[in-house]
Amino acid sequence: MTAEPGLFEIMYSLRSMRRLKPDPVPDELVWKLLDAAIRAPSGGNTQPWRFLVIRDADTKRFIQERYRRGWDRYVQANLKAAAEAAVPMTEAESAARAKMIGAATHLADHLHEAPVLLLVCMQPRKMDLPPDPESQPPSPAALYASIFPAVQNILLACRAHGLGATLTTLHLLYERTIKTKLGIPDEIDTVALIPIGWPAGKFGPTTRAPVETLTYWDRWGAIRRR
């Protein structure tokens, strides 16, 4: 790896790495990931991010037990429904999906074995705006716009340093319990749980629908040829 890996090379080969080796991740590398995170923008430069780096075995296990329950419920409810309702998939798409589900189940079973669980937290800003009759209450999107760009920077920095990572949110189904366990104050939200470690698999291209089918010009529904 060169000292300065290319942006697009990193971005285009950034897969979720759900199979990780148990080898430790040094503190110095964790600091580098967080240094990258905080370069992201935030509304009014409020920098609402807070980070909890979890390496303690019991704590990881506590989180894994809940993550695993969340995953089971998720699989039962959504993946089957999605598979049944979805437009027919090609053989390649179907194989990619099966592979992803297998890897995600592996992650749910082995989450506590990841050398680092990075819990990304947020101190949300209170908004108390003067009224305007045409207006509506602020969407939660305005809050999360100030934290998930930092999360993406972490994933890109992991990839650049050769570390595997996956953006997960299933812990949110048990957020209250997990916050109590970790001593996290009420006013802090936990928004993402990122297992990080040296990847067992390889980085490479991802499966995505072409953007031409998802983009409109000037008005919803107006497509344009590329």
Added chain:
Amino acid sequence: MTAEPGLFEIMYSLRSMRRLKPDPVPDELVWKLLDAAIRAPSGGNTQPWRFLVIRDADTKRFIQERYRRGWDRYVQANLKAAAEAAVPMTEAESAARAKMIGAATHLADHLHEAPVLLLVCMQPRKMDLPPDPESQPPSPAALYASIFPAVQNILLACRAHGLGATLTTLHLLYERTIKTKLGIPDEIDTVALIPIGWPAGKFGPTTRAPVETLTYWDRWGAIRRR
């Protein structure tokens, strides 16, 4: 600019570019930004992103009028309160803040002059999970985790191509009106509005609190020396 700019160089010099030149941004470059966006992860690889590229003058003006009203309300309510309540700032921090407010006011006044307004939209996924007594309803964070990483990829790709951009969400205060104007269906959320154009200013380092003060290890409140 080289063909493959370095990830960390891009990430660390990515400022919000709120002063833009009126020179047009070619379609081909817009496609490249969106190609980068969709490399981001999304829950279950559902790829909920949809994009609306706005160049029509009347539509841009319609959005700018509402954005400007949102900005006025935001300044009234929040920035003054923040300045009064905040811990004392150094002269440099105070100057940086004043500069940002000046640039943000410029953006609110000139939003419609940006060659492209990119409205990032999302088709949210319905979650209907089997019950679990320890569990709680899914946080909205789980939804936005599947869209703002793509937004950060857009910002990074803009920077890599020499384009200026700013992640904004003030349009959300008038989302209903704007959706009606643009013909956006009810079930689609608009999550970010990114004015894009050739920057009048220069890219460079950003002002951030050091990560050491924002990071805990294993338990909330437990700091570690770097």
